Amino acid sequence: MQGKVYIVRHCEATGQAAEAKLTEQGLKQAEELGEFFSNIKVDRIISSPFLRAIHSIENVSKMKNLQIEVDDRLRERVLSTKNLLDWYSKLKKTYDDVNLRFEGGESSQEAMDRIVSLFDEVRKEDSKHIIIVTHGNVMSLLLKHVKETFSFKDWEKLSNPDVYKIETVSHKVAVNRIWRG
Incomplete structure (x- = not known):
């Protein structure tokens, strides 16, 4: 692929549940995302099934007249099914030991x-400008895969x-944060 993949973290939401909606601020941020992508070519939009991700990119979908494709591989990561009071330090440990579960x-x-697996699939497609909408932890893990120096501090x-x-050009990958909101 000699195109661009835009990896988007969802806007501010009311919580972590799959059905959590965007806050008032999150709705404004979704409008800003629409403006942000207004002059950027987009061929395809793929989103986490979580409502906050879908609602974050709906303005772009309407503006570009593109359907939002939902892919479960973009869902939020579950750190544990137990309520971890020290979840932050536990999450940090999973960056040092990627097999810690x-x-x-x-x-x-x-x-x-x-x-x-999703990223590798889209890189092989004819679509050249793809938006992938997901969650902070999952996003950071893709960025860590593409750019090994991406760390917990970056998350x-x-x-x-x-x-x-x-962006992949002639087998070289460049990763750049482009959101300035």
Whole structure:
């Protein structure tokens, strides 16, 4: 693929549940995302099945007259099915040990494998300008796969929303944060 993949983190939401909606601020951010992509060519939009991801990109979908394709591989990562009071430190450990897995959860490697499988598929397609909408942790794992130096500290700096462009030209991959919101 000699095109661009835009990896988008969803806008501010009311919670972490799959059905969590965007906050008032999140709705404004979704409008800003629409404006942001207004002059960018887009051939395809693929989103997490979570409502906050779909609602974040609906304005772009309408403006570009493109259907939002839902792909379960973009869903939020479950760190554990147990309520972890120290979830933050546990999440940090999963960046150091990508195979570390907590009860009922997914390791960083497992979550990375699922988003990378989608990323590898879209890179082989004819579509040259693709938006992928997901969640902060899953997004950061794709960025870590593409750019090994992407770390937990970089995850901490992600915003809601956020946009990175991954561009492949002549077998070289460039990763750039392009959201300035």
